[in-house]
Amino acid sequence: MSLVADRQPGTDDTVRRRSPLTRWRDFGRPPRLMGVDVARGIAVFGMIAAHAGIAASLELLDPRTWVALAEGRSSILFAVVAGISIAFAAGAGKRPTGEALRSARLRMAGRAIVVLAIGLLLELLGSSIVVILSVYGVLFLLVIPFLGLRRRTLVLTAIALALTGPTLVAVVQTLTLGSWGEGVDFLINGVYPVTVWLPLMLTGIAVGRCTLGETRTAVAVLGVGGILAAGGYALGGLVSDLDGESGLYGSSSIEMYGSVEEYEEPEEVPGEDVDLSGKVCVEDFDGWVTCFSEEWSDENWGEDEDSGEGVEEDDGYFESIAESDLGAAVRAAWSSDPHSGGTLEIIASGGFALAVVGACLLLAAPLRWILIPIAAVGTMPLTAYAAHVVSFAVLSDPVNLAPQVLEWGPGGTGTGLWLVSVGVLLLGCTLWALTAGRGPLERITARAALAMDRPAGSEGDQR
Numbered sequence: 001m002s003l004v005a006d007r008q009p010g011t012d013d014t015v016r017r018r019s020p021l022t023r024w025r026d027f028g029r030p031p032r033l034m035g036v037d038v039a040r041g042i043a044v045f046g047m048i049a050a051h052a053g054i055a056a057s058l059e060l061l062d063p064r065t066w067v068a069l070a071e072g073r074s075s076i077l078f079a080v081v082a083g084i085s086i087a088f089a090a091g092a093g094k095r096p097t098g099e100a101l102r103s104a105r106l107r108m109a110g111r112a113i114v115v116l117a118i119g120l121l122l123e124l125l126g127s128s129i130v131v132i133l134s135v136y137g138v139l140f141l142l143v144i145p146f147l148g149l150r151r152r153t154l155v156l157t158a159i160a161l162a163l164t165g166p167t168l169v170a171v172v173q174t175l176t177l178g179s180w181g182e183g184v185d186f187l188i189n190g191v192y193p194v195t196v197w198l199p200l201m202l203t204g205i206a207v208g209r210c211t212l213g214e215t216r217t218a219v220a221v222l223g224v225g226g227i228l229a230a231g232g233y234a235l236g237g238l239v240s241d242l243d244g245e246s247g248l249y250g251s252s253s254i255e256m257y258g259s260v261e262e263y264e265e266p267e268e269v270p271g272e273d274v275d276l277s278g279k280v281c282v283e284d285f286d287g288w289v290t291c292f293s294e295e296w297s298d299e300n301w302g303e304d305e306d307s308g309e310g311v312e313e314d315d316g317y318f319e320s321i322a323e324s325d326l327g328a329a330v331r332a333a334w335s336s337d338p339h340s341g342g343t344l345e346i347i348a349s350g351g352f353a354l355a356v357v358g359a360c361l362l363l364a365a366p367l368r369w370i371l372i373p374i375a376a377v378g379t380m381p382l383t384a385y386a387a388h389v390v391s392f393a394v395l396s397d398p399v400n401l402a403p404q405v406l407e408w409g410p411g412g413t414g415t416g417l418w419l420v421s422v423g424v425l426l427l428g429c430t431l432w433a434l435t436a437g438r439g440p441l442e443r444i445t446a447r448a449a450l451a452m453d454r455p456a457g458s459e460g461d462q463r
Contacts, residue, residue: 083204
């Protein structure tokens with residue numbers, strides 16, 4: 001998702017002086033790259049599909065499940081397109097140097113602060129959605145030192161981070177026995193780890209510095225993306241077969257169950273139908289009751305915690321390291337599964353994102369009139385994403401004005417919520433783009449960027 005106000009021609013607020021009919025006629029025409037806007041819009045719709053929970057599993061022969069491609073891949077498409085937009089904003093697709101580089105870095109810091117603030121505000125709503133904007137705000141700060149790098153250096157840095165980052169994190173997690181603070185949990189172990197998004201953003205910046213308006217460049221982006229996706233997912237399947245598990249459950253589940261093959265999804269049954277003979281039950285603070293066999297309880301908790309009899313002492317650090325399965329953790333770090341944070345996920349899903357961008361660039365001109373509404377959403381992704389999170393919080397969790405909203409559609413899969421959300425955004429963003437131009441939150445980020453880059457002695461300087 002592009003959360004920066006890129007400098008593609010046609011987004012300046014002066015377009016507000018033109019009539020809606022004129023804007024419709026000129027919308028997305030060169031030199032603006034409408035294909036990039038379309039890719040942003042697709043990323044927004046994919047994220048909504050993932051939040052609605054539709055088609056959790058993909059079956060290639062069943063078109064009804066194809067929307068499951070959005071799971072994990074839409075957020076990666078967000079990251080790649082954000083990198084492309086950073087390239088546009090930092091130097092109109094060229095490497096900034098000198099004063100232009102200084103200005104680009106200051107403006108990026110201004111955007112980062114606003115995006116982080118908006119993300120924190122959306123998190124305060126308390127919805128079940130894992131808001132990505134807070135991480136994006138931090139990522140925008142992290143990419144500042146990379147803005148002046150050459151395209152080749154950006155690509156090599158992205159490759160190095162993708163190949164080594166997940167494995168390094170897996171090793172560190174094993175050596176620290178899973179003990180870390182909130183900062184590490186937020187940036188490394190969360191749903192949106194920096195080790196995944198930073199190399200993808202750097203790749204996007206490198207792509208954004210190419211001549212994306214040329215057909216051969218778009219074909220190259222599509223082709224390279226397709227090769228990376230096919231190769232990454234093929235290797236991911238091999239890794240999964242070798243290990244007998246997908247890595248989706250992470251190192252903590254591997255440590256608890258030994259392997260994912262031993263893991264069984266919990267089953268809900270009426271309480272009166274449960275035979276608890278020979279079970280030891282513990283009530284959690286939130287009212288849930290967990291029951292174990294007496295043998296498992298004796299082995300893990302001891303026979304008498306109050307008296308201290310039969311209670312095993314905690315293993316020392318080196319004993320715990322020796323008992324941990326570092327090999328399983330490293331293999332999981334090479335998974336291609338969605339949200340696994342593995343190297344092959346970065347390669348495969350990143351390639352998928354590049355293929356989508358290339359396809360959008362190629363189709364934007366011949367299908368221009370059909371794609372204008374999607375591109376309109378793509379010109380204001382921050383506004384569209386925030387509107388979706390707010391509406392989800394109001395309709396579903398936690399306000400629950402319409403708690404049945406996720407049951408709309410066939411099979412109670414949330415298809416209805418997705419279709420309504422997409423329809424409202426297509427209509428609302430198109431009308432806004434034709435009547436007001438830039439999205440409201442995009443204007444705020446743009447003004448924050450300009451304010452950060454205000455020269456000394458200009459209006460507002462109090463010295």
